[in-house]
Amino acid sequence: MIDLKDLWRTYHVGDSDVHALRAVDLEIQAGDYLAVMGPSGSGKSTLLNILGCLDRPTSGAYVFEGREVGGLTDAERTLLRQRQIGFIFQFFHLLPRLTALGNVELPMLFAGVSRSERRRLAAAALDSVGLTERSHHRPDQLSGGQRQRVAIARAVVIKPQLLLADEPTGNLDRKAAREVMELLDGMNAAGQTIVLVTHDPEVGERARTAVRMDDGAIVERKVNSK
Ligand code: ADP
Ligand code: MG
Numbered sequence: 001m002i003d004l005k006d007l008w009r010t011y012h013v014g015d016s017d018v019h020a021l022r023a024v025d026l027e028i029q030a031g032d033y034l035a036v037m038g039p040s041g042s043g044k045s046t047l048l049n050i051l052g053c054l055d056r057p058t059s060g061a062y063v064f065e066g067r068e069v070g071g072l073t074d075a076e077r078t079l080l081r082q083r084q085i086g087f088i089f090q091f092f093h094l095l096p097r098l099t100a101l102g103n104v105e106l107p108m109l110f111a112g113v114s115r116s117e118r119r120r121l122a123a124a125a126l127d128s129v130g131l132t133e134r135s136h137h138r139p140d141q142l143s144g145g146q147r148q149r150v151a152i153a154r155a156v157v158i159k160p161q162l163l164l165a166d167e168p169t170g171n172l173d174r175k176a177a178r179e180v181m182e183l184l185d186g187m188n189a190a191g192q193t194i195v196l197v198t199h200d201p202e203v204g205e206r207a208r209t210a211v212r213m214d215d216g217a218i219v220e221r222k223v224n225s226k
Contacts, residue, residue, distance in 0.1 A: 001028055001029055001030045001032075001064070001065060001161065001162070001193060002026070002027065002028040002051065002062075002063065002064055002065075002162070003026075003027050003028075003061070003062075003063040004024055004025060004026040004027075004051075004060065004061070004062055004063075005025055005060055005061040005063075006023050006024075006025060006059070006060040006061070007021055007023070007024040007025075007026075007047075007050065007057045007059075007060035007061070007062065008021055008022060008023065008024075008057060008058045008059045008060055009021040009043075009046050009050065009055070009057050009058050009216075010058045019215075019216045020043045020046040020216055021043050021046055021047060021050070021057070021216045021217075022043075022215070022216040022217045023060075023217060024043075024047065024060070024216075024217065024218055025218070026047075026211070026218065028162075028193065028195065029193075030161070030191075030193055031188075031191055031193055032193050032194070032195075032208065032209065033185075033188040033193075033194045033196075033206075033207045033208040033209070034194070034195045034196070034207055034208070034209050034210070034211065035196050035197075035198060035203070035204040035205075035206075035207035035209070035210040035211070036048065036195065036196065036197045036198075036210075036211055036213060037198060037199060037201070037204045037210055037211070037212045037213070038199070038212050038213035038214055039199065039214070040199070042213040042214050042215060042216065043213050043215075043216040043217075044166075044197040044199075044213055045166055045197060046216075047197075047213070048164050048166050048195065048197050050062060051085075051162070051164055051195060052081060052085050052087055052162075052164050053069065053077045053078075053080055053081040053085065054081070056070065057070070064080065064084075064162075065084075065161070082107065082110065082111060082158070083111065083158060083160075084160050084161045084162060085160050085161070085162050085163075085164060086107075086154075086155030086156050086158065086160035086162070086163045086164065087155055087164050087165075087166075088148070088151050088152055088155050088163070088164070088165040088166070088168045089151070089165075089166050089167075089168075090166060090167040090168065090170040090171050091171060092139070092144075092147045092148055092150070092151045092171075093151065094139040094147060094150060094151060094154075095139075096138065096139050096140060097138070098138070099135065099136045099137060099138055100126060100131060100134050100135050100136070100137055100138075100139075100142065100150045100153075101119070101122050101123065101126065101135045101136065103139070103150055103151075103154055104122035104125050104126055104150065104153045104154045104157050105118045105119065105121075105122040105157075106154065107154060107155075107157060107158050108121065108122070108157065108158065111158070121157055122153070122157060123135065125153035125154070125156060125157040126150070126153050128153065128156075129149040129150070129152055129153045129183060130149065131146060131149055131150060131153065134146060134150075143176065144171060144172050144173070144176055145172055145173075145175070145176025145177075145179055145180065148168060148169075148171075148172060148176070148180050149179070149180065149183065152168075152180070152183055152184070156187065156192070161193060162193050162195065163184075163187065163192050163193065163194045163195070164194075164195050164196075165184065165194065165195070165196045165197065166197045167197055167198055167199070168180055168184070168196065168198075169181065169198065169200060169203055170198070170200075177200075177203070181203060181206055184196065184206075185206055188208075194207070204224075205224050206224075207224060208223065208224060209221065209222065209223050209224065210222050210224060
C-alpha cells in the first residue's frame with residue numbers, strides 16, 4: 001500500500017542543516033499495524049506528517065497505492081489527505097465550539113456528503129466509539145479519554161485507507177489510554193491499516209510490528225509476538 005524509499009527531510013536552521021529523516025525505507029501493507037517508537041526528536045512526527053501529506057520530503061520517494069505522492073499537484077495531495085487518510089493527535093485537535101457530533105461531521109463537509117448523510121455517518125462513528133450518549137456535548141464537557149474517542153470517530157468517519165496516530169495516548173491517564181488502545185486494536189482487527197507513533201513501550205507492543213527511530217533513521221524493526 002505504501003512504499004517509502006530513501007526518504008530525507010532536512011530543515012535549514014540558521015547556518016546548519018537538521019536531518020529530521022535520514023534515508024528512511026519503509027513498506028506498509030494493507031491491514032498492517034505499525035508502531036513507530038524512539039526518543040523525542042528522533043523524527044517520528046516528521047515521518048507521520050509526511051505519510052499524512054501534511055509535509056513533503058526533501059528527497060526520496062513516497063508511493064501511496066502505486067502513485068508517487070511527490071508527483072501529485074497540491075490539489076491532488078489535499079484530496080488524498082481528505083479522502084484516504086485519518087489523523088489522531090496527542091492533543092485531540094477538536095473544535096471547541098462544536099459538539100462531538102459536529103466535530104465528527106467536519107471531514108465530510110467538503111466532500112460533497114449531504115447534510116442528512118453526514119449526520120447519519122457521524123452518529124454511527126460516535127456509536128462505534130461508545131459515545132452516542134455524549135453526541136451533543138462540546139469538548140470542554142468531555143473527559144480526555146472521551147475527547148480522544150471523538151477524535152478517533154472523526155478520523156475514521158471517512159473510512160480512510162490509512163489511519164495515523166501521533167502519541168494518541170500521550171495526554172491520557174492509564175485507564176483512558178487503555179480504552180483508546182482497545183478501540184484502535186479492534187479497528188485493526190477489522191482491517192484498518194494503522195501507523196501509530198508512541199514512546200510508550202506498552203502501547204508499542206500492541207502493534208504487530210514496531211520500528212525504532214534514532215536521529216532520523218530507522219535503526220530497528222521487530223515483529224511483536226501476540
Ligand atoms: P519526534 O516526533 O520523534 O519527537 P520530530 O519529527 O518532531 O521528532 O523532530 C525531528 C527533528 O527535526 C528534531 O531534531 C526537531 O528539532 C527537528 N524539527 C522538527 N520540526 C522542525 C522545524 N519545523 N524546523 C526545524 N527543525 C525541526
Ligand atoms: Mg513527535
